[in-house]
Amino acid sequence: MIIKLYKTLSEDNALDKALTTVAEIDIKILATATTTTFDLTLSGDIRDVNYMYVPAWGKYYFLKAPRVERNGLVRYSASIDVLMTYKAQIREETGIILRQENEGNLYIADSSFPVENRNKMFFKKFPKGFDELLNYYLVVGV
Amino acid sequence: MSIGKVVNNAILVKNDDPTQVKTVRVTKGILDRDNNKFTVTEWGEDIFDWAYERIDERWRIGGLSGAVALFNIYTGNERNITVYLGGQDVESFRSYTYNETRENPREGEQWSNANGFKGGCGLYLFYDGTTNPEKPTYFFIGAPVALIYKTPIVAHPVPYEHTFIQHKGYEVNGLWYPYISKTPYTDNIFRDYSESDYDPRKANPTTIQGFPFGVNNNGLSTSKGGQGDMVDWTEDIPIDTAPRLTTGDFLRVYKMSAVTLNQLREKLISNGFLDNLISKLRTNAMDYIMGLTAIPLSASNVATGTIQIGNLDTEVSAEFLSWYIGDLDCGEIDFTEYFQTYMDYSPYTKVSVYLPFCGIIPLSVDAFMNDKLKLTYRVDFLTGYCVAFISNSHGIVTTASGQCGYQLPIRSNDYSRVISSGLGIVGGAASAAWGLATGNIPLAAGGVAAYTAALSSTVNNVNKPDVMSNGALGGNFGLLGNRTPYIIIQRPTISIPKDYAKTLGYMSRISAKLGDLKGFTRVEEIHLEHINASAEEKGMIESLLKEGVIL
Numbered sequence: 001m002i003i004k005l006y007k008t009l010s011e012d013n014a015l016d017k018a019l020t021t022v023a024e025i026d027i028k029i030l031a032t033a034t035t036t037t038f039d040l041t042l043s044g045d046i047r048d049v050n051y052m053y054v055p056a057w058g059k060y061y062f063l064k065a066p067r068v069e070r071n072g073l074v075r076y077s078a079s080i081d082v083l084m085t086y087k088a089q090i091r092e093e094t095g096i097i098l099r100q101e102n103e104g105n106l107y108i109a110d111s112s113f114p115v116e117n118r119n120k121m122f123f124k125k126f127p128k129g130f131d132e133l134l135n136y137y138l139v140v141g142v
Numbered sequence: 143m144s145i146g147k148v149v150n151n152a153i154l155v156k157n158d159d160p161t162q163v164k165t166v167r168v169t170k171g172i173l174d175r176d177n178n179k180f181t182v183t184e185w186g187e188d189i190f191d192w193a194y195e196r197i198d199e200r201w202r203i204g205g206l207s208g209a210v211a212l213f214n215i216y217t218g219n220e221r222n223i224t225v226y227l228g229g230q231d232v233e234s235f236r237s238y239t240y241n242e243t244r245e246n247p248r249e250g251e252q253w254s255n256a257n258g259f260k261g262g263c264g265l266y267l268f269y270d271g272t273t274n275p276e277k278p279t280y281f282f283i284g285a286p287v288a289l290i291y292k293t294p295i296v297a298h299p300v301p302y303e304h305t306f307i308q309h310k311g312y313e314v315n316g317l318w319y320p321y322i323s324k325t326p327y328t329d330n331i332f333r334d335y336s337e338s339d340y341d342p343r344k345a346n347p348t349t350i351q352g353f354p355f356g357v358n359n360n361g362l363s364t365s366k367g368g369q370g371d372m373v374d375w376t377e378d379i380p381i382d383t384a385p386r387l388t389t390g391d392f393l394r395v396y397k398m399s400a401v402t403l404n405q406l407r408e409k410l411i412s413n414g415f416l417d418n419l420i421s422k423l424r425t426n427a428m429d430y431i432m433g434l435t436a437i438p439l440s441a442s443n444v445a446t447g448t449i450q451i452g453n454l455d456t457e458v459s460a461e462f463l464s465w466y467i468g469d470l471d472c473g474e475i476d477f478t479e480y481f482q483t484y485m486d487y488s489p490y491t492k493v494s495v496y497l498p499f500c501g502i503i504p505l506s507v508d509a510f511m512n513d514k515l516k517l518t519y520r521v522d523f524l525t526g527y528c529v530a531f532i533s534n535s536h537g538i539v540t541t542a543s544g545q546c547g548y549q550l551p552i553r554s555n556d557y558s559r560v561i562s563s564g565l566g567i568v569g570g571a572a573s574a575a576w577g578l579a580t581g582n583i584p585l586a587a588g589g590v591a592a593y594t595a596a597l598s599s600t601v602n603n604v605n606k607p608d609v610m611s612n613g614a615l616g617g618n619f620g621l622l623g624n625r626t627p628y629i630i631i632q633r634p635t636i637s638i639p640k641d642y643a644k645t646l647g648y649m650s651r652i653s654a655k656l657g658d659l660k661g662f663t664r665v666e667e668i669h670l671e672h673i674n675a676s677a678e679e680k681g682m683i684e685s686l687l688k689e690g691v692i693l
Contacts, residue, residue, distance in 0.1 A: 013690060015691055036682075082675065089672045091657030092672040095665045096667045097650045097651065099650055099690070100661070102659070103652060107484045108649040110484070114639065115635065115637065122630070123630055124629050126627045127473030128473050131438045131439055131440060137395050138395070142450050
């Protein structure tokens with residue numbers, strides 16, 4: 001099965017990842033492998049890869065936990081990247097957005113908002129108050 | 143083939159399909175039909191503009207302003223026709239029905255309103271379905287027409303006997319078709335529900351606010367709340383003018399200065415005056431002097447005369463109050479948002495006001511944010527009592543009361559009374575101190591009832607104990623306090639990391655298509671309906687979206 005090996009610096013939770021092609025090789029997958037997670041071994045000559053694409057399945061995978069075997073091969077754990085695999089369809093979905101980088105509403109209370117334990121106090125006088133001078137009022141029966 | 147004409151700014155919508163909206167922006171136009179498509183060409187100078195079509199389809203015609211003004215029905219067939227015609231502002235919808243038979247043919251029937259129809263207008267024209275292709279029926283639409291819908295009658299098999307309910311939609315065979323826009327009403331286009339959009343929950347003519355007449359429905363349930371019109375209403379409540387309290391000639395309140403006080407004293411102790419007084423009144427002059435109060439406010443409602451004691455004129459000139467109550471306008475303070483976030487409101491931002499003679503009163507900042515805090519005192523010069531009105535630009539929000547007059551002892555027993563009055567207040571102050579120690583913050587002197595729950599929130603640092611004293615300064619203690627009112631605002635200190643939005647995002651709570659968003663996004667709830675993936679993969683996607691992804 002042909003796979004395309006990549007190096008990516010994108011975050012795992014990025015929907016669209018920037019990929020740098022490293023190699024395109026033919027490998028054999030164990031018969032019991034699932035399409036979501038499986039192990040595969042690559043030649044030790046192939047270095048600096050952390051991502052791959054399986055054209056036959058149309059799915060992208062993270063390559064993690066490389067382990068060097070006795071025969072010089074390197075075993076990787078492949079786990080599906082559903083975000084990259086279904087990115088076009090995900091973009092068509094509509095949902096209720098809890099938090100957003102650019103579409104935030106800062107008038108909604110946010111318990112994660114970092115607030116210091118010190119308050120600022122401001123004072124401001126009204127333009128007018130009672131007089132400095134006293135007036136005397138004499139109440140007299142007439 | 144040319145079949146009719148429309149006026150400027152008409153919008154044609156064919157078969158309720160918003161994609162087939164055609165906006166006609168011509169001074170004069172002609173409506174042609176070519177392979178079921180409408181086109182517009184230049185047209186002449188006729189007074190009336192017309193559009194007409196065979197009545198083998200249901201038509202809906204609506205306008206936004208000055209819409210359907212004249213209808214003309216021309217039939218060459220045998221059928222019953224009902225026309226519903228009306229406008230929002232001028233008159234309610236009403237029906238016009240006539241029976242046409244071979245023996246009683248009707249041609250050129252017209253309905254019109256001399257004033258036209260303003261607001262949402264409409265024409266609904268139905269027939270009984272007995273179409274005779276050999277004798278087609280036409281109707282004519284008078285202009286100006288802002289919007290024309292054309293809906294095949296097969297979409298809504300509406301019998302001509304159907305019940306039309308004003309502003310509510312219409313009922314057909316027990317089904318209710320409300321007029322509610324499927325999309326925001328921003329493009330001046332009426333949009334009706336089609337059969338596929340019909341929602342049984344909306345089938346209640348008593349609660350539906352139909353579009354466009356009650357715009358604010360938004361497709362909410364009609365039977366479980368959410369039907370408020372959400373129309374903001376408020377009425378400004380100004381402070382009433384001060385009552386002109388007076389006792390006429392029973393007693394007078396003289397506005398005295400230190401000079402006039404001395405002049406009066408000299409007069410009272412002069413032999414001639416005392417003899418005269420005793421001979422005429424047969425009593426002590428001081429019995430007529432009921433009190434002397436020092437108030438740090440000059441009464442303006444005064445007249446000038448001489449001081450009268452009993453029926454004797456002391457011949458000492460002084461101003462006396464025409465009525466006893468006056469106002470002191472302390473002005474206003476503008477409140478603007480400091481953070482422009484929710485932090486500008488309670489319980490995060492706290493505001494108190496120091497009121498001379500009343501103490502420090504906590505307020506809800508929500509009542510004043512982006513508004514004004516106005517302070518007005520109303521003073522009773524007879525007793526020295528005062529009431530402080532705290533208001534925003536719409537009305538009084540809270541009040542406080544106190545004693546701004548210092549009762550001066552002018553006789554020996556007055557001095558004892560003043561001292562005991564002060565001791566009573568000391569007792570009150572001790573009570574206030576105890577309240578602070580126990581967390582039960584007492585209210586300031588009467589009239590203060592604004593200690594809001596906002597001050598005891600548990601979010602962030604707002605649950606810090608509030609130990610700011612209110613300290614009422616009533617009685618004769620009031621004069622010893624500060625005489626200038628001021629506000630105290632407590633604001634939190636925000637410490638936002640540089641990449642807060644990029645890493646965590648701000649609270650959003652909007653409904654959005656993910657493809658329309660950029661950057662970090664955390665979904666609260668979503669139904670994955672467009673993804674052809676396994677259940678396991680869908681679960682992973684939903685979980686990731688709820689944890690936060692970068693779009």
